[in-house]
Amino acid sequence: MKGRPASKRRSPRRSTGTPVQPRPQAHGRFRMVWMAVAIGVAVAAILAFLTWDTQQEMVSELEMFGDGHRLPPGDPPLDAAAVLGLNPQVPQTVSEINEEILAVGKLVMTTLPQRPEAYAQMAVAHLQVGQERAALESWQRALEQNPSFAEGHLGMGVLLKEFGEDEAAIASLSKAIEVNPELEPAYRELTSLLLQQRRTEQAVEVARQCVQRFPDQAENHYWLGQAFLQHEDYEAASRSYEQTLRLAPDYSPALHSLAVAAARMGDKDRATQYQKRFAERKALELEAERQEARNFDDLASRRQALSKRHAVAGVLQLQVGDPRMAEAHWLRAAAIDSQERTTRQALATLYEQQSRTAAAVQMLEELCRLEPEQAEYFLRKGRLLVGLGADLPAREALQQTLQLAPQTAEAHRMLAQIHLRSATDWPTAVAHAETAARLAPSSDTYLVLAAVQSQSGDLAGARAALSRALQMDPDNPRTRRAYERLRELD
Known part of the structure; x- marks a missing residue:
């Protein structure tokens, strides 16, 4: 793996009593963990931004009598590439995409030097292009800005764990939980590492805390089961695995571990039953993975990753009160990924709030094309067109709204x-x-x-x-x- 000294590479460790799942390649592992954590948090922030209620404001602008209210045209379209200092041509190759991923991270870090989130985004950018050691340095810089930045401790812990620096990783992950007890991934990462270290009682306690805080997540019950299995409390382990399957019936690791627990309790029939179910489920998963591999488009995947980097950057810029930079990042995201929806939703709302009605209508038209089953987009488009007095296209949009949602008052x-x-x-x-x-x-x-x-x-x-x-x-x-x-x- 890039950036990792040979002496520090972690070899797979198996411990008696705990089946170890195959470790993904490091780059894929980092991408899965941090795309889920950092990007997931950012997209949630965009969605929260989209809940700003503009409906009452727009309704109040409508005239019940007369020709309707015409909103000012607003600013001309923004040249996103010029504002961001990027090539006007969107990247076409994986190499160009990787360059822009790093450029976005550096831009956010440069424009928001006091925000730990900016360095976090630089860390994610490094991870996406396989620069793990550089990512570690960015997490360290994030924590220099704010030692209580829980996501920074989590990021450090994940990387240190991958580098085999277990004690430092345990300290970082424990600190992440101490600073923010709601940071769910930190519990699972810490439980996994404690089990690898054979610190079973600590692993049970951390996994139990995780289940108590997040009882609806199947994976959390699975890790509690793994801790009980290593603790040789096979009945408790079985109960945790069964709860995992109640929440996620197709979670194959729980089926395998149930077979192990049943065998150790001497219940050969149950062990055989669960092992058979595991084999059947695993065969389906392997076929799905083969199909996914056949259909995988690396260039499209990298475009989506870059688009998300711009989406996150836009959220950070909006949080510090710079809607122009937010708009530029979101426009670039939309240009890179023609199927991307979240930034188009954010742009439509931003334009509505800025009374840039033509731009808002354009974004809503794109959303109507991408998600023609969503009545909300047609309703918002119709509302804006009514406000402009454009009755014919407004009528078409509103009639489409009623086809999708007839009870829309x-x-x-x-x-x-x-x-x-x-x-x-x-x-x-x-x-x-x-x-x-x-x-x-x-x-x-x-x-x-x-x-x-x-x-x-x-x-x-x-x-x-x-x-x-x-x-x-x-x-x-x-x-x-x-x-x-x-x-x-x-």
């Missing part, structure tokens, strides 16, 4: 408003307005219903709808004015 309400503005097809307008009021009764929906009924000549229905609106919001001046205007017509 907002789509019915906005379709009623479109018909109201164009003064066409009053029966359809009334039907949409009535449905909106039934699905989501509120002062606003009854106002729309009243307006449609009034324009269609149903003054009695309009008065009834306005009365309901006033009952729901008696202090609403717009409702009061509409009610007084309608009374003047009597």
